[in-house]
Amino acid sequence: MTRLLDGQGLEILHEGHRTRLKWHRLRKRFADPLFSAEVMAEGFAAGASMELDLRVRADGGFVVLHDEDLEGETTGHGPIAEQRLSDLRDIRMQGGERPLILSEDLAAMLQAAHPAALLQFDMKDDYEAVGAQGIAHLAAHFQKISASVIVSAGSLDLIVAVKEKLPHLLRGIDPTDKLYDIRQAGGWKAVEIELRADLRGPTEPDTVYLHWPLILDAAKDGLDMIALCQGEGKRVDAWTFTLKHPEAGFSEAEWRNFQALMALKPDQITTDEAPATERAWSRRMVG
Structure with missing residues (x-):
């Protein structure tokens, strides 16, 4: 397992185990704008764990967006895979005049x-879409970036x-969709076999990203997916646990699920409400 420096961002310390709270889509709070460069800068200063999504462009570069098309998240139109750098310069994020964050911008920001x-660079396209051109773009722009980046x-x-091209970067895999299908077809033993194979496979991941309800469902039936991964020297990120009413804290159902998740000692929990989750946990533990 690659050693990370002690986190100085938002986290929960419970029974001697540190669980980081990762800012989903560069949002510290759900009310923050989607993929905000300002929030990212705040997280960089605080030593936070954060995630952004990358979509490949027609020229092999990337743009920080989640969806396949520009509609919805931006003022633009059409598939992102058909856009070049020059096509995106004048497009803005919805709900403001914020420019898009391009992969060319990220290396400078990371300094x-x-x-x-x-x-976390969460790659939303598969290898066929990214291709050798996209991998070469990543290598050209992030060859000198240290382990402050994890590509998933x-x-x-x-x-x-x-x-192969950027061996110094941390790597993550998300087998969640596949494991749901395997569970449906073959049960939890088949899930365990497949997950263990992925952990020992050629990706050599540092972190495994798993849907938190899948983790809890498996635990109820005797399969501790987090312990399995950690036993193989991997970290686990449980995604995405977001309080429905952050100012009010945990509902009773949310509290039961979050307690059960924390008892399994994940290394990280992805959330859209990191400060509220930390506050709500502290209130419950004190109370």
């Missing part, structure tokens, strides 16, 4: 990151390609 900060994807082929 200001606190040593404990961790930025559902596509194992893509992560293997990243490992």
Whole structure:
């Protein structure tokens, strides 16, 4: 397991175990604008763990967006895969005049990151879409970036390609969708076999991203997916646990689920409400 510096961002310390709270889509709070460069700068200064999504462009570069198309998240139109750098310069994020964050911008932004900060590049396209051109773009712009970046994807082929070109970057895999299908077809034993194979596979991941309800469902039936991963030297990120009413704190159902999740000792929990989650936990524990 690659050693990370002690986190200085938002986290929960419980029974001697540190669980980081990762800012989902560069949002410290759900009310923050989507993929905000300002929030990212705040996280870099604080040493926070944060996540952004990357979509590949027609020229092999990337843009920080989640969806396949520009509609919805931006003022633009059409598939992102058909856009070039020049096509995106005048497009803005919805709900303001914020420019899009391009992969060319990220390397410079990362120079200001606190040593404990961790930025996840969640690749939303598969290896066929990214291709050799996209991998070469990542290598050209992030070759000198240190372990403050972790590249993740559902596509194992893509992560293997990243490992070959950028072996110094941390890597993450998200087998969640596949494991849901395997559970339906073959049960939890088949899930365990497949997950263990992924952990020992050619991606050599540092972190495994798993849907938190899948983690809890498995635990109820005797499969501790977090312990399995940690036993193989991997970290686990449980995604995405967001309080429905952050100012009010946990509902009773949320509290039961969060307690059960924390008892399994995940290394990180993805959330859209990091400060509120930390406050709500503290109130419950004190109360």
